Amino acid sequence: MEEAVLLIGTRKGVVVARSDASRRSWELEPLQLMMSSVYGLGIDTRGSSPRLFAGATSEHWGPSLFHSDDLGRSWQEPDQAPVAFPEGTDTALMRVWQVQPGPVSRPGLIYAGVEPHALFRSLDGGLTFELVEGLFNHEHRPQWEPGGGGACLHTIVPHPTDPDRLLVALSAGGVYRTFDGGSSWEPANRGIQAYWLPEEQRFPAFGQCVHKVGTHPSRPDRLLAQNHFGVYRSDDYGDSWTAIEQGLPSTFGFPLLVHPHQPDTVYLFPLQADSERMPPDRRCRVYRSRDAGDSWEPLTHGLPQSGYHSAVLRDGLCSDSGTPAGLYFGTRNGEVFASLDDGDSWQVVAEHLPDVLSVRAALVA
Numbered sequence: 001m002e003e004a005v006l007l008i009g010t011r012k013g014v015v016v017a018r019s020d021a022s023r024r025s026w027e028l029e030p031l032q033l034m035m036s037s038v039y040g041l042g043i044d045t046r047g048s049s050p051r052l053f054a055g056a057t058s059e060h061w062g063p064s065l066f067h068s069d070d071l072g073r074s075w076q077e078p079d080q081a082p083v084a085f086p087e088g089t090d091t092a093l094m095r096v097w098q099v100q101p102g103p104v105s106r107p108g109l110i111y112a113g114v115e116p117h118a119l120f121r122s123l124d125g126g127l128t129f130e131l132v133e134g135l136f137n138h139e140h141r142p143q144w145e146p147g148g149g150g151a152c153l154h155t156i157v158p159h160p161t162d163p164d165r166l167l168v169a170l171s172a173g174g175v176y177r178t179f180d181g182g183s184s185w186e187p188a189n190r191g192i193q194a195y196w197l198p199e200e201q202r203f204p205a206f207g208q209c210v211h212k213v214g215t216h217p218s219r220p221d222r223l224l225a226q227n228h229f230g231v232y233r234s235d236d237y238g239d240s241w242t243a244i245e246q247g248l249p250s251t252f253g254f255p256l257l258v259h260p261h262q263p264d265t266v267y268l269f270p271l272q273a274d275s276e277r278m279p280p281d282r283r284c285r286v287y288r289s290r291d292a293g294d295s296w297e298p299l300t301h302g303l304p305q306s307g308y309h310s311a312v313l314r315d316g317l318c319s320d321s322g323t324p325a326g327l328y329f330g331t332r333n334g335e336v337f338a339s340l341d342d343g344d345s346w347q348v349v350a351e352h353l354p355d356v357l358s359v360r361a362a363l364v365a
Contacts, residue, residue: 001020001021001365002020002021002363002364002365003018003019003020003021003071003363003364003365004018004019004020004021004023004026004320004322004326004361004362004363004364005017005018005043005050005052005071005072005361005362005363005364006018006019006026006328006336006338006349006359006360006361007041007043007052007054007072007358007359007360007361008330008336008350008353008356008358008359009037009038009039009040009041009054009315009356009357009358009359010031010037010038010334010353010354010355010356010357011037011354011355011357012031012034012035012036012037012354012355013031013032013033013034013035013036013038013056013354014031014032014033014036014038014041014054014056014072014075015028015029015030015031015032015350015353016028016029016032016071016072016073017029017336017349017350018071021322021363023320023322023326023338023340024340026338026349026350028349028350029072029073031354032072032075033054033056033066033075035058035059035060036056036057036058037056037057037095037357038054038055038056038057038357038358039055039057039095039096039097039315039357039358040053040054040055040065040095040096040097040098040099040112040113040315040358041053041054041055041099041315041358041359041360042098042099042100042101042110042126042360043101043360043361043362043364044101044110044125044126045101045362045364046101046104046107047107047125049069050069050071050362050364051067051068051069051125051126052067052068052069052071052072053065053066053067053068053099053110053126054066054067054068054075055095055096055097055098055099055112056096057094057095057096062093063083063093063094063095063096064077064081064082064083064096065077065082065083065096065099065112065126065129067126067127071364078127078128080128081093082122082126082127082128082129083096083112083114083120083129084129085118085131086131089131089136091116091118093114093115094114094115094116094150094151095114095115095150095152096112096113096114097113097114097115097152097153097154097315098111098112098113098153098154098155098156098315099111099112099126100112100113100156100157100158101158102158102163103158103159103160103161103162103163104160105161105163106163107125108122108123108124108125109121109122109123109163110122110125110126110129111156111158111166112126112129113152113153113154113155113156113168114152114153115150115151115152115153116146116150116151117141117144117151117152117153117170117173118131118132118135118136118153119131119132119135119136119153119156119168119182120132121182132182134178134182134183134184134185135168135176135178135182135185138176138185140173140187140206141173143206143207144170144172144173144206144207145172145173145207146171146172147171147172147209147228148171148274149171150171151170151171152170152171153168153169153170154169154170154171154211154212154314154315155168155169155210155212155213155314156168157169157213157214157215157223159220160217160220161220163181164178164179164180164181165177165178165179166178166181166182167188167213167223167237167238169210169211169212169213169225170210171209171210171211171228172207172208172209172210172228173206173207173208174187174188174189174192174206174207174208174210175187175188175189175192175208175210175213175223175225175238176188176206177237177238187205187206188234188237188238188239189204189205189206189208189210189238189241190203190205190239190240190241191203191232191234191240191241191242191243192208192210192225192227192230192232192241193208193227193229193230194207194208194209195228195229195230208227208228209227209228210225210226210227210228211225211226211227211228211253211254211255211256211314212225212226212254212255212256212314212315213225213256214256214257214258214266215258216258216259216260216263218263219263220237221234221235221236221237222234222235222263222292223237223238223241224244224256224258224266224292224293225241225256226253226254226255226256226268226314227251228252228274229251229252229273229274230243230245230251231243231244231245231248231251231253231256231268231293232244233292233293244289244292244293244294246294246295246296247287247295247296247297248268248270248287248296249270249280249281249285249287249298250270250271250272250273250280251270252270252271252272252273252274253268253269253270253271253312254269254271254311254312254313254314254316255267255268255269255312255313255314255315255316255317255329256268256317257317257318257319257327259319259325259327259342260319260320260321260325261323261325262290262342263292264289264290264291264292265288265289265290265342266288266289266292266293267286267287267288267317267327267343268286268287268296269285269286269287269311269312269316269317269329270285270287271311277311278308278309278310278311279308279309279310279311282306282307282308282309283300283303283304283305283306283308284300284303284304284305284308284310284331285298285299285300285303285305286298286299286303286317286329286343286346287299288342288343299339299343299344299346301344301345301346302337302339302345302346302347302348303337303346310331310332310333310335311331311332312329312330312331312332313332313356313357313358315357315358315359315360316329316330316331316356316357316358316359317329317359318359318360318361319361320361320362320363321362321363322363324340324341324342325340325342326338326339326340326361327339327340327342327343328349328359328361329359330350330353330356330357330358330359331356332355332356333355334350334351334352334353334354334355334356335348335350335351335353335356336348336349336350336353336356336359337349
């Protein structure tokens, strides 16, 4: 029998919500990893049993990566720090921002993106990690600047069929990709604007503040990106990018989600501006495109439509793989909404939680 699991990372710990496969009603368990900020969540369903991950940062104990093998009923931390910079790098871990399982062909491979800008790789299912030195030693790294949220590697996009290809996104370094398993890396930002630079320097090779990148496994060469002012699509795996902003109320925002079954369907949660991080017109609206960004429509049914001031962060929007797919987003007001009809309507899963930083969902046996 299948069970639906929704992980909700908050400013004060992680909440696990559970439902049956219908996902019509949810039961929330008490906060775990209490008083830790949980920015990075992951669910690995490739093995015989699922493994859940939570990148938690305690103000007292510091950052670490926890895992659960009982669907979030309990969490474990290895005796040795699972993610740590090697001696001699003069660098210390500040936060785990992203936990991403590798392709199906590499069942033990797990990636972690961290602050300060770095990528780690695990070959044992996420129990121990090693630094991907090819990216850490890149000649551009000393010039990568922190974004507003920090110097974070926040997005990891494995290629579904070629394990040697991998794409990452950094704030504020831009998009980088490797074709040789991480030994060498190159920037992939041509056509993406860095609006804060002088006009003659607006399109640098790297240094853009990308907020999220998504793709669909059936079309891995098509990438979509939400940037710090700018929404883009690439149809050639990052060789070039084109703006896809027609019909959006603004070009600023954080999350981006590609529908798990419909590669042309994309979701955003626009905000007015970096200096006004609230929804345009103070209306809670998810925007959907069914043509890979050529046009956009607002989705409002079941969402607050007046006097709304909250935002959705870069990992605050996700889906499961069910049929129909479940869509979920969490807000900085501590709300979580869900949809089972591609976003046409939404229902409240949770309210009055701490500030929601991240969400992940899966249907598991």
